[in-house]
Amino acid sequence: MTLSSAPGKVYLFGEHAVVYGEPAVPCAIERRARVGVEPREDGKLRVHAEDLSLDGFTVEYGAAADDRPDVDVSESLVTAATQYVDSAIEQVRDATGEDDVGFDVTIESDIPLGAGLGSSAAVAVAAIDAGTRAVGTTLESGELAERAYRTEYDVQEGQASRADTFCSATGGAVRVEGDDCRSIEAPDLPIVVGFDGGAGDTGELVAGVRTLREEYAFAADTVEAIGDVVRNGEEALADGDLAEVGRLMDFNHGLLSALGVSSRSLDSMVWAARDAGAIGAKLTGAGGGGCIVALDPTPETETALSFTPGCEEAFRAELAETGVKRLE
Numbered sequence: 444m445t446l447s448s449a450p451g452k453v454y455l456f457g458e459h460a461v462v463y464g465e466p467a468v469p470c471a472i473e474r475r476a477r478v479g480v481e482p483r484e485d486g487k488l489r490v491h492a493e494d495l496s497l498d499g500f501t502v503e504y505g506a507a508a509d510d511r512p513d514v515d516v517s518e519s520l521v522t523a524a525t526q527y528v529d530s531a532i533e534q535v536r537d538a539t540g541e542d543d544v545g546f547d548v549t550i551e552s553d554i555p556l557g558a559g560l561g562s563s564a565a566v567a568v569a570a571i572d573a574g575t576r577a578v579g580t581t582l583e584s585g586e587l588a589e590r591a592y593r594t595e596y597d598v599q600e601g602q603a604s605r606a607d608t609f610c611s612a613t614g615g616a617v618r619v620e621g622d623d624c625r626s627i628e629a630p631d632l633p634i635v636v637g638f639d640g641g642a643g644d645t646g647e648l649v650a651g652v653r654t655l656r657e658e659y660a661f662a663a664d665t666v667e668a669i670g671d672v673v674r675n676g677e678e679a680l681a682d683g684d685l686a687e688v689g690r691l692m693d694f695n696h697g698l699l700s701a702l703g704v705s706s707r708s709l710d711s712m713v714w715a716a717r718d719a720g721a722i723g724a725k726l727t728g729a730g731g732g733g734c735i736v737a738l739d740p741t742p743e744t745e746t747a748l749s750f751t752p753g754c755e756e757a758f759r760a761e762l763a764e765t766g767v768k769r770l771e
């Protein structure tokens with residue numbers, strides 16, 4: 444068996460706007476998805492996903508129509524749950540030219556699903572890395588990131604950026620603008636995450652912003668304004684000016700709210716963090732529910748979040764210096 448892991452991420456700045464060519468700065472965190480892959484002679488795909496539950500059951504399924512998860516939920520929910528892994532395996536077949544090979548895929552993850560911490564990108568990166576190695580091909584980091592991006596692009600129907608997948612493949616803090624992806628130096632960041640226990644569908648949320656942008660010129664301006672916040676944020680990061688980084692994170696959250704991707708619980712957690720003295724706080728990732736990211740070197744924000752109605756879990760997140768790890 445080959446086994447790879449890849450980290451999740453938080454966005455310091457720029458989610459959603461990055462889909463339209465503005466820059467973004469995500470930062471990998473030490474919460475990982477681990478994917479084990481074993482080739483099968485019979486050409487079948489079997490996925491065992493420990494943390495993916497549908498109707499309360501762990502999901503185990505094959506690719507054939509008569510071998511889908513045996514749970515009493517709608518076909519669209521099943522597709523939503525299985526599509527990133529299915530699409531990552533397509534990338535493995537494409538990269539290796541092994542069209543007929545089957546796989547046993549086992550996924551285990553400490554990244555909550557659909558919560559803005561990049562679980563989809565981490566699963567795609569780790570699955571493509573382990574899958575290609577399982578049939579004797581080792582992808583270099585650039586191609587791995589690009590193929591994981593293709594997975595997100597396909598699943599999100601052509602509306603995805605390279606930010607999550609590049610960050611997960613590379614680790615550390617990165618800057619992504621269109622196809623220009625690079626690692627950046629960031630000061631030590633006291634990252635605190637608040638999680639409301641919920642999830643948002645990235646594809647749907649991205650589509651919502653796209654519609655707003657088409658309907659209202661001021662929504663398109665809001666997307667551009669996020670780009671300006673990111674450019675200022677990059678300077679503040681380079682200067683090590685955490686107070687300014689925090690102010691700009693607050694501003695970024697306001698603009699994301701204006702685009703309709705925040706929620707009551709995300710707003711409650713952002714305000715709880717600010718009231719507790721956080722340097723800055725914003726939602727992270729696609730939004731709709733899930734996680735906020737705050738900066739606070741003291742324990743105050745984590746404590747306040749753990750008492751905030753609507754917050755299910757609060758934790759400190761360490762920067763993940765390494766992206767994909769080849770474990771076996």
Ligand SMILES: Nc1ncnc2c1ncn2[C@@H]1O[C@H](COP(=O)(O)OP(=O)(O)OP(=O)(O)O)[C@@H](O)[C@H]1O
Nearest residue numbers: 492524552556557558559560561562563645728729
């Ligand atoms: N542990 C896992 N096992 C199997 N599939 C997973 C796992 N984690 C994530 N996925 C896939 O990723 C999907 C969630 O991706 P989505 O992009 O909606 O959220 P996210 O990546 O966690 O958040 P964001 O994109 O906002 O950072 C799940 O529906 C599933 O298809």
Ligand SMILES: C[C@@](O)(CCO)CC(=O)[O-]
Nearest residue numbers: 458459603604607728729
């Ligand atoms: C909302 C979005 O910007 C980030 C999701 O983590 C979508 C993407 O970049 O593909």
Ligand SMILES: [Mg+2]
Nearest residue numbers: 561563564645
């Ligand atoms: Mg995602």
